[in-house]
Amino acid sequence: MGEKFLMKGNEAIAEAAIQAGCRFYFGYPITPQTELAAYMAKRMPKVGGTFLQAESEVAAINMVYGVAGTGKRVMTSSSSPGVSLKQEGISYIAGADLPAVIVNVQRGGPGLGGIQPSQSDYFQATKGGGHGDYHLIVLTPASVQEMAELTVLAFDLADKYRMPAMLLADGTIGQMMEPVSIEGITPHPVEKPWAVTGTEGRRPHNIINSLYLDPEELERMNIERFARYRKVEENETRAEEYCMEDADVAIVAFGIAARVAKNAVAALRAEGVKAGLIRPITVWPFPKKVIANAAKHVKAFLSVELSMGQMIEDIRLAAGGVRTELCFRAGGMIPSPEQIIKAVKALEEV
Secondary structure, rough: OOOEEEEEEHHHHHHHHHOOOOOOOOOOOOOOOOOHHHHHHHHHHHHHEEEEEEHHHHHHHHHHHHHHHHOEEEEEEOHHHHHOOOOHHHHHHHHHOOOOOEEEEEOOOOOOOOOEEEEOOOOHHOOOOOOOOOOEEEEEOOOOOHHHHHHHHHHHHHHHHHOOOEHHHEEHHOOOOOOOOOOOOOOOOOOOOOOOOOOOOOOOOOOOOOOOOHHHHHHHHHHHHHHHHHHHHHHHOOOOEEEEOOOEEEEOOOOOHHHHHHHHHHHHHHHOEEEEEEEEEEEEEOOOOHHHHOOOOOOEEEEOOOOOOHHHHHHHHHOOEEEEEEOOOOOOOOOHHHHHHHHHHHHOOO
């Protein structure tokens, strides 16, 4: 890693995207991700890139669709209600098999909700969000450094598998400042022979499209796409395990909730309670095998979330009947270490 700079999480995403070769950004301001757009407005002209504040989130995502079709690296960002507005465009991008990066710095909901951090867009991100059969690669940073690293990874994976990738952050990680190094992060761009770049009479026309009026052809395209998704699940599932070797209770958490949970694990261990942490770094693909392996020796799982309980459903599916409970705060609140410690001890007693 190179020299470190003190940066906000939102700024780290923006600078990392530029270092990854992104030269097109289309967005619309909304708290708590506005610093990302503001940073892009300042930096993009200096690197020969394009920043455009669209008239709406709907316009922004369709601009992303257009640039993605040319094979250029392109990004948009928003926060929860704004990402909802982008869902139709995201489905079109997925249906056209195009790589693009979408950033969601989540806030509380539903509806207009509040501007405080949340993780209540988990279902939206991991279960499709828009219409039709598709997935996004969904990466969940837990530090400002990871905001940068996972942004570059999102571009690489989107290109590799020709599909959209989402950075699913929360308002706390977006707003907090930490030392971060961008210099040592290396992108891995790939050739894009499918891109619409003009033939110059040297090749057949490439066509970017998500419309298939023949149902058999559309079925074939969906089956081929899901075969690619299976490769993503096989090769790109990521998770961190902390103190899981002898754990009796496994806490599962991502983002800011995982940072709080890690402190809780340390405190519990000091008291002789065998707690551990599984931190999904990808929530699609979800680390099912990590959960299933833990289920062979833990007595219970505790899902710690900034929501009314969404990821817990994926944990239960992977846990094979092992007791799984929820520890949560909602509406923009964050669980405290003490709340998590109390929940773990309650499971221990059971």
